[in-house]
Amino acid sequence: MSTSALNINELGNGMVSLSLQINPDKPRGGVVVLDAWLIDQIHIAMDRVESMHDLRGFVLESASSRVFVAGADLAEIDAMDDAALHHYLKRAADAFWRIAALPCPSAAIIGKAALGGGLEIAMHCDGLIGVAQPEGEKPFRVGLPEAGLGICPGWGGTQCLPARIDPLLAIKATALGETFPSNALPSCLFNAVAPSAETARATAVSWLASQTKQHPIRCLRGDQRPALPDVAEAVAQARKDLPSTPAALAVCDLVEYGLEHGWSAACERERHALVGLRHTPQAREKLAAFLKK
Numbered sequence: 001m002s003t004s005a006l007n008i009n010e011l012g013n014g015m016v017s018l019s020l021q022i023n024p025d026k027p028r029g030g031v032v033v034l035d036a037w038l039i040d041q042i043h044i045a046m047d048r049v050e051s052m053h054d055l056r057g058f059v060l061e062s063a064s065s066r067v068f069v070a071g072a073d074l075a076e077i078d079a080m081d082d083a084a085l086h087h088y089l090k091r092a093a094d095a096f097w098r099i100a101a102l103p104c105p106s107a108a109i110i111g112k113a114a115l116g117g118g119l120e121i122a123m124h125c126d127g128l129i130g131v132a133q134p135e136g137e138k139p140f141r142v143g144l145p146e147a148g149l150g151i152c153p154g155w156g157g158t159q160c161l162p163a164r165i166d167p168l169l170a171i172k173a174t175a176l177g178e179t180f181p182s183n184a185l186p187s188c189l190f191n192a193v194a195p196s197a198e199t200a201r202a203t204a205v206s207w208l209a210s211q212t213k214q215h216p217i218r219c220l221r222g223d224q225r226p227a228l229p230d231v232a233e234a235v236a237q238a239r240k241d242l243p244s245t246p247a248a249l250a251v252c253d254l255v256e257y258g259l260e261h262g263w264s265a266a267c268e269r270e271r272h273a274l275v276g277l278r279h280t281p282q283a284r285e286k287l288a289a290f291l292k293k
Contacts (some may be wrong), residue, residue, distance in 0.1 A: 004045035014056030057208030058106040069118025105211035123160040130190035139181040147247035148177025150283030154274040167234035175248035
């Protein structure tokens with residue numbers, strides 16, 4: 001079994017934590033990014049986690065003091081051709097699914113920004129554990145900003161967020177690429193909030209100890225989803241309220257598709273939508289401007 005560069009800590013009582021690390025060859029100022037290196041390391045780490053006996057809880061953490069995960073490496077993605085991008089998206093999706101499919105409850109600790117793929121990998125856990133910000137500290141952002149660049153989420157974000165918070169709010173925010181400040185997060189997004197970074201792991205372990213594993217992931221189809229009519233009505237209302245941009249239309253279409261066809265089919269369609277959207281004039285202009293920064 002290969003050794004992962006990610007830290008795996010046994011916490012006792014069948015609990016284990018996995019810490020997402022900063023790419024040592026691309027430190028990016030101390031930010032964790034879901035690049036090809038990190039995705040490979042998650043796969044290697046999950047080989048070990050899956051081999052553990054009597055696993056009772058899994059905690060997903062970040063080694064960065066600046067972010068939980070900033071998302072994908074857009075420069076890396078933009079340099080790929082379509083076939084390579086499909087492979088990259090699918091390999092990451094497979095890594096995230098290994099977390100969701102663990103036989104024990106799982107929780108992600110989010111004490112700093114969780115954007116795009118960062119929120120998506122966190123939402124593959126059963127619970128999200130927030131961390132209270134120290135007084136006077138600037139709020140961090142949580143959300144799916146991809147549509148602000150003319151694209152859409154690629155790792156299940158269109159399916160997970162409407163299942164965790166108010167569906168209309170989730171659809172509109174995702175379709176517009178809007179994120180939420182940590183001091184004004186949607187109700188139900190976090191399952192628990194730790195009073196400080198120092199107590200975050202203990203809060204996560206305590207929450208996990210009170211849980212039983214039920215479903216691989218909270219998404220639009222499954223016992224943990226919102227009532228189907230509520231989501232369908234939210235999509236219909238969003239279509240009336242949102243601008244008819246390619247990204248916004250794609251998000252609405254993907255939520256509807258997920259209601260009808262379920263998680264796996266919707267995630268595959270989401271990946272295809274992302275690959276296609278990046279070639280639109282709107283995305284090319286916005287991505288070019290972003291990558292120049």
